[in-house]
Amino acid sequence: xxxxxxxxxxxxxxxxxxxxxxxxxxxxxxxxxxxxxxxxxxxxxxxxxxxxxxxxxxxxxxxxxxxxxxxxxxxxxxxxxxxxxxxxxxxxxxxxxxxxxxxxxxxxxxxxxxxxxxxxxxxxxxxxxxxxxxxxxxxxxxxxxxxxxxxxxxxxxxxxxxxxx
Amino acid sequence: xxxxxxxxxxxxxxxxxxxxxxxxxxxxxxxxxxxxxxxxxxxxxxxxxxxxxxxxxxxxxxxxxxxxxxxxxxxxxxxxxxxxxxxxxxxxxxxxxxxxxxxxxxxxxxxxxxxxxxxxxxxxxxxxxxxxxxxxxxxxxxxxxxxxxxxxxxxxxxxxxxxxx
Numbered sequence: 034x035x036x037x038x039x040x041x042x043x044x045x046x047x048x049x050x051x052x053x054x055x056x057x058x059x060x061x062x063x064x065x066x067x068x069x070x071x072x073x074x075x076x077x078x079x080x081x082x083x084x085x086x087x088x089x090x091x092x093x094x095x096x097x098x099x100x101x102x103x104x105x106x107x108x109x110x111x112x113x114x115x116x117x118x119x120x121x122x123x124x125x126x127x128x129x130x131x132x133x134x135x136x137x138x139x140x141x142x143x144x145x146x147x148x149x150x151x152x153x154x155x156x157x158x159x160x161x162x163x164x165x166x167x168x169x170x171x172x173x174x175x176x177x178x179x180x181x182x183x184x185x186x187x188x189x190x191x192x193x194x195x196x197x198x
Numbered sequence: 199x200x201x202x203x204x205x206x207x208x209x210x211x212x213x214x215x216x217x218x219x220x221x222x223x224x225x226x227x228x229x230x231x232x233x234x235x236x237x238x239x240x241x242x243x244x245x246x247x248x249x250x251x252x253x254x255x256x257x258x259x260x261x262x263x264x265x266x267x268x269x270x271x272x273x274x275x276x277x278x279x280x281x282x283x284x285x286x287x288x289x290x291x292x293x294x295x296x297x298x299x300x301x302x303x304x305x306x307x308x309x310x311x312x313x314x315x316x317x318x319x320x321x322x323x324x325x326x327x328x329x330x331x332x333x334x335x336x337x338x339x340x341x342x343x344x345x346x347x348x349x350x351x352x353x354x355x356x357x358x359x360x361x362x363x
Contacts, residue, residue: 037292038362039355045288046301049281108284109305112277116214119273123210127202136211136316140274143312144305151301151351158355186316190204190323197203 040098043155045105047094050148052104054088057141060114064138067121070131070189077138080178087174090167094156097164113140128196131189135182142179149175208320209265212256215313217269219253222306225279229303232286235296235354242303245343252339255332259321262329278305293361296354300347307344314340 058081065077095102117137124130149172156164223246230242260267282302289295314337321329 037289037294039294039297039358041292042289042294042298042358046298108277108280109274110277112273112275113309115273124202124207127206129202129204129207132204132320133207133211136312139316140309140312143308144278147301147305147308151304154351154355155297158359186319190319193204193207194323 039155039159043152043159044098044100046148046152046155047091047098047100048103048105049107049109050145050152051088051091051095051102052107053110053145053148054084054091055104056107056110056114058084058088060117063121064117064134067125068131068134070185070192072185073131073135073189076178076181076185083174083178087171090171094161094164094167097161097167109144110141113137113144116140129193132186132193135186135189139179139182139186142175142182145175146172146179204320204324205263208317208324209263210270211313211317211320212259212263212265213268213270214272214274215310215317216253216256216260216267217272218275218310218313219249219256220269221272221275221279223249223253225282228286229282229299232290233296233299235350235357237350238296238300238354241343241346241350248339248343252336255336259326259329259332262326262332274309275306278302278309281305294358297351297358300351300354304344304347304351307340307347310340311337311344 061077061081061084065074065081068074068077092102117134117140120130120133120137124133149168153165153168153172156168226242226246226249230239230246233239233242257267282299282305285295285298285302289298314333318330318333318337321333
């Protein structure tokens with residue numbers, strides 16, 4: 034297996050993240066519909082639009098390494114999203130619903146942040162300068178999306194505590 | 199379902215993270231055995247010891263809320279760990295093995311960082327001061343573990359590129 038180099042790893046991880054982003058587009062729509070707080074709903078809708086651009090950037094990175102865009106099942110995102118679905122089902126209509134949903138969305142963001150950070154580092158090592166620029170653009174957006182959710186968290190959690198009181 | 203409050207959500211998430219930490223103890227041992235780089239091996243071994251303390255802190259948090267420590271399958275960590283296992287199998291003996299394994303470990307760390315961040319925020323809201331202290335201690339360790347991996351990443355990735363050359 035000595036032929037499995039950093040290029041192989043980069044390509045495999047790219048397929049994993051491509052799957053994750055595509056899966057997310059659909060799920061962010063569900064999460065936006067489920068959110069009770071109008072602010073949280075708006076945050077999910079805005080991020081769904083961003084995610085479509087991020088998928089497009091990934092297809093450009095595939096082109097840069099001379100590969101056809103292909104997705105490969107990403108077990109991590111499947112697991113994280115199944116936790117989000119569990120929250121939506123088990124906490125539907127309850128005061129803590131949005132707090133749980135927001136936390137699940139932050140778990141998604143952190144998975145993406147760590148993956149794009151890794152892909153960017155590998156692209157740098159491989160001298161793929163255009164890919165570095167594309168991956169960094171998405172990394173910045175994911176970090177900003179996570180910060181937006183953190184800023185929303187306090188009011189969403191306070192609302193949960195007040196509703197339950 | 200109006201009885202599902204922030205307390206319920208805190209308790210459910212605690213069970214999820216408890217499962218994740220226990221699962222991780224075993225898997226960090228496997229990852230330490232698989233690592234080719236002595237530094238990466240040492241980092242996994244050190245973090246396995248920390249993880250045992252973190253499990254112990256979680257049992258204390260369960261006590262603080264008057265519950266018995268119980269684990270609940272965490273789909274997210276199952277998914278993230280299955281990606282780590284895939285790397286260990288598919289890249290075994292190849293130059294990029296450690297770079298992939300290190301990246302998988304960082305995905306684990308980020309999942310823990312986001313979950314402990316959330317639990318700490320909820321504990322603060324719920325006025326569980328002792329729990330906040332315990333959760334924060336682990337959060338600091340996880341953040342430090344992630345930084346240690348980031349610092350190692352460059353040399354591991356360089357080694358991968360050199361071996362392949």
